[in-house]
Amino acid sequence: MDLNLLLVLHALLTERHITRAASRLNMSQPAVSHALGRLRALFNDRILIRCGQEMRPTSRAEEIAGDLEVILTDISHILERPNFDPSEAEGKITICATEGAITVFADALVEAKAIARSVVFELSSEQYDIERRLKSGDVDIYVDTQPMLTSSEFHSIELFRNDLICVMRNGNGESDRISRADYASRDHIMIAGGTNDRLTHFLREIGIMRNTTVITPGYFSAANIASKSDLLLTLPAALAAHVCEIFPLQQRRFAFDLPEVALTMSWHSRRDSNPLHRWARDIIVAGARTAPTVSAA
Known part of the structure; x- marks a missing residue:
């Protein structure tokens, strides 16, 4: 598929208006309308349906939207310069973890934030439907004592074992x-x-x-x-x-x-090579390495 079509689709789903999408892309309105026609033929779906002054996405378009956001983000990182510098990085990392798991890597996270001031870490303890949320991009990293995710869609590692x-x-x-x-x-x-x-x-x-x-x-x-x-x-x-x-x-x-209790970390394979996500996972690994594994008593 033409990358430009993906960019038009993203703009249309974001703006829900052909004129605003054209302005966002610095394209003419007829060009965006033509691209929408190509997208409709490609997906065999209307993509957007006119409702008053705006257009609403179809159910199929809403399904596409989550994957599209991830794809465009990954493409953006691929095109970035190869040497990742967290001090210049921007973006958001969503980590799903229990209160206890967060404690394990909290100090490492604080140290990382002092360097990466433009990176937002969103921490959530809501663990429902975790595989779907990892796949959709709602969650980037999952840390818990639950067994590792076994689907080939995900990568999982054991951070440590605790008495x-x-x-x-x-x-x-x-x-x-x-x-x-x-x-x-x-x-x-x-x-x-x-x-x-x-x-x-x-x-x-x-x-x-x-x-x-x-x-x-x-x-x-x-x-x-x-x-x-x-x-x-x-x-x-x-x-x-x-x-x-x-x-x-x-x-x-x-x-x-x-x-023993094993603490594991999982993420979707689409984010495996993303420099920002790799850096965030390294932070969690570093935090886990300093955690006590046995009692002093």
Whole structure:
């Protein structure tokens, strides 16, 4: 397909008006109208339907719009000079990650922002329909403890593996390691979803039923509550070390075996060679390398 046709299509879908699209492209109105005719024949679709003073995209055009934005962005980066300089870069990177995952690479992100002042990082914890959102470009990078995405459309890497650590308020327990019997007999606070769902399933398989009395949406609120109560909180080592620096909490290793937690990063293959996206992924990898993998206790 002629690249110029893609540019006209993008302008038409953005402006929804032939005259405004022509002005945006510095083209004549008849030339844009002719290009729209070619696009309609190519896609076998009307693309835009006149409604009053404006034109509305068809359902097919709306499907095309998301992929078109990604394609034109990738073409733009291909045509850029090969030496990527983050201090001169512009754009937005959307990262979908839990509050805990963001904590792992937060320091590296802050350092990167000091250099790349014109790059916007949008952080979201909404993890619904993640494969579709990665494919459409609504999400650029996905970081979580969920299993890696297996479709060939995506690239995934493991950032690190963490031991699970039991966290409790200072003075709530004296032994260095928490036993299976003690862990099963105590009341717990749990973070909804993800790691804790898989941990609950594993504990049931080995005959441990946690008595969970509080469920929170994030690890920070859970740690705050644990520091003011006798509730036990189970966290990956990186987060356990972090909350123990902020709240009056102590870490305890387990006297029985628990599975490790793997933090993974995934992205769509279309963004694999994009210089800005590669740089953003390197930031997350750098942050993960500095995260604690085991407790100091």
